Amino acid sequence: MSTAGQVITCKAAVAWEPGKPVSIEDVEVAPPKAHEVRIKIIASGVCHTDWEFLYEGGIGVKPRPFPLVLGHEGAGEVESVGPEVTGFSPGDKVIPLFLPQCGECDRCRSPKTNQCRKNWENAQNGVLADGTSRISHRGQQVYQFLGVGSFSQYTVVSDTSLSKIRPDAPLEKVCLLGCGVSTGYGAAINTAKVERDSVCAVFGLGAVGLAAVMGCKANEAKRIIAIDINPVKFEKARLLGATDCVNPSLQPEKTIQEIVVEMTDGGVDYALECVGSTSIMTSALESTIDAWGVCVIAGWTETQAISIEVEQMLLGRTLKGTYFGGWKSVESMPMLVDKYMNHQLNLDDFITHNLPLDQINTAFDLLRNGQSIRTVISLW
Template sequence: MSTAGQVIRCKAAVAWESGKPLSIEDVEVAPPKVHEVRIKVVAAGVCHTDWEYLYEAEKGMKFRPFPLVLGHEGAGIVESVGPEVTTFSPGDKVIPLFLPQCGECERCESAKTNHCRKNWANTQVGVLADGTSRISYQGQQVYQFLGVSAFSQYTVVPHTSLAKIRSDAPLDKVFLLGCGVSTGYGAAVNTAKVEKNSTCAVFGLGAVGLAAVMGCQVAGAKRIIGVDINPDKFAKAAVFGATECVNPKDHTMPIQEVLVKMTDGGVDYAVECVGSPSIMTAAFESTKDSCGSCVIAGWTETGVMNVKVEKILMGRTLRGTYFGGWKSVEDVPKLVNDYMKQKLKLDEFITHSLPLDQINVAFDLLRTGKSIRTVISL
């Protein structure tokens, strides 16, 4: 493209400090360096992790430096590639990834994990391999959230943190596979390995939770119980396969006791999609004492979960999942294919569509529980 090798001036939603709304600024995005790719972001999703870092960083997230551009769930088109990049070309449709897959390390070669750590330490603090960001504002470095920064019209990511997808995929739908849907769906089918005719409970019916519900249904669960304090989400949960929903506020006893009673002993599988340590404990204790399995998909970096040792000793299993267990670079294109073949729902997650300059409205919709996913058009 004509912009290859040049600095691109574009709009981005910049977080200047914790607790303050995002500000739309004219930023500069430098050309990609070795092993990097610059992409034009077409669509991005507002994820709870973005909101939590901006407004509750001290409670559930480790500190990352400001100013930064949030957004880690997006899709776009390759604008240019840096030196030694051979797997991407200008014009390719892509999904940036906060979880890399280098394909060469011990973890990438293992079938037991998807936790590649290529450039991990740097991207976690908002910079790329050389210790700097490619985004700046009037000469000041602007950090890239999880190495992505999807709330910028252009961004630069490592080539190991990018999935190339089919050319006919609608970017304003498949962006969901960059985080929320992949995480929840994979939590059920990959990590929990939900079995046919089993009984499941999904705690939290946001995008991740609804994707977990969908995963339980695809796996053939006969009973899928959605748990949320917002009853407005129950109808949507039914669309994804929930057979019934429960509001903890409607009961005087703890929700885990309610579920154990409802299921005559506990559920086979529980998936926690909120990121609250107390809810994680409730999800774990809602499973069968002899063979129940609980998967934690909700994100918190500083919380401490309370688990009674006896609950483990009696036979329960407690596991965590990151990005749903998917090998990011190779599996995201397969999930896109499943969507295109109508084997995977995506459209139903999107409740609102807004331009970049209304991104703070999208954050409010998320905070008040009025949205599942808002697509931001860049």
Template structure:
């Protein structure tokens, strides 16, 4: 029996309140309205932003709405479309987008930004264009994280927040292009515009940071220095293209001074992929004072970023990036093609795969620093879900990234 036009009952992981584990519930997903698409989610990555929304205590905490279906880094298949939808058909393979691209506004037509604001205010609050969510539990509205809500077997998104991809793409891999990998890779290529034979430093070697390393390598940088307090991430960074790796805890001086000495005056490009004000400052100060560029890719709601203006006036450039500068609906299919043509890595980011009912384990891995990316399979296979783990040693706190060493192991 066709599900088109009918409410679909399915499983979803609901966050009922801040800081508490997600609960697997039976939810109802309403049919798509005009210019909306209902998507069967096949796989979803668990991003640090999901963890931060649930557990973080930044200034945005007072705006958080519950109950909520988290998840925004996903892939799936179109189940049905609402009135006026012309670019998607049932069965299409797609990647939902937390950053829309309407193609009609001034920002979409500009070559200087990817910041489309179609339905932006509503999706940031977890609802669609009419101010409501399509997901409910026993008659109660359940919000969709940044307009996606991919920790649900089905979800509904605006047709401007969806990318159609090639039919042979493996959904359990390309889901990562919905956020983290695209962000880091684009931070280097699009926002930083890393040049051939340049020297780069990447702060933080999680998924975004490793993707930034990959982007620097693709741009032809001659030296790429990975910076992280977890040395067990260094081998992975080298596999992505890093030439050197540095642990701030191995030094008695601030990491920016270490990098200045290593490079004889500072790096050409620094990419901050942690999301901490202190690290942002260190990344900026590690660049060459004459013409260095620092790109901030890490998300934070924490205040406290301070910069010495004279260091900016001498010639440094400070940039921010969102979704790596990609025009979402237009560029994500190209990134999928790059992966399929073996020009972009994805498999190497995945350290765990889990079924939906173990999504809380994925949050535990993040809080202990034990994963790069966990992919959640929303639909069980007959032989049961599998889990594999690549060893990444834990750090004490996922939110702590020291930029001033403790002389541990220094010589």
């Protein structure tokens, strides 16, 4: 029997307050309104940003309202569409997006940016275009993280924050393209524009950093220095293209940038910061060679300030930021999925754990303890 137009009761991982484990609840998911699509989420990756907003609870990040369904790295199937939706039909395989692409605004029409602002403020506050969420629990509104909320078996998103993908794509794999892998891979390819035979350094080897290593490799860098204080991640980094692996904690008498500059006889051509630490952002910039070194910040933080000596910039270095790897979100997802299906983009080696929804707190623990790269949560 069709569920279109009806409220659906399903399971979701609800964060009731910051700093506390989530709980699995029965929630009600309302039908989609105009320009909205209701999705049956099949799988969702667990991203460090989900953990950060849950366990830091607004300390060092902009607070989001609770109760909250986290998750923004999902993939699923269209269950039903709201009025005025023309690009999606029930049964379509899709990836919901925390970054919209309306295709009509100045930013969407410009090749210089991917940062569409359609419904942006509302999504940041966990609601859709009309200022409300479609998820509730016993009459209480439950907010959708970044306008997505993929740790729910069903969710509703704007039709400008959704990409239709090929029907044979494995959703439990391509869900990773919703955030971390796309961000790091694009940081190297789109934002840094790593050149052939260049020397690169990647700071931090979580999913974003490992994807940045993969992007440097794809653009034929001749040397890729992977940096992390957790040596367990080095094997994966080498698999994805790293030529050197450095644990700076083994050389406490030197700064990270001193180590890198010494290794490269002056500094790297490209540095990619994938931690979200302002001190490491400074180190990454200072690890680049003067005159033409490029540093790209891909690590996520919202409220902290970075300290830079003016001379570092005057000598010719470039400091850039990237959001979602510079990809135009809606139009880029099918292409990235095709790359995976054609064995041109590695997703499988990012997945270290697969867990059901009711073990999502275990997934957060694995992430916090540095034991996972990506855990994929099965919603069914």
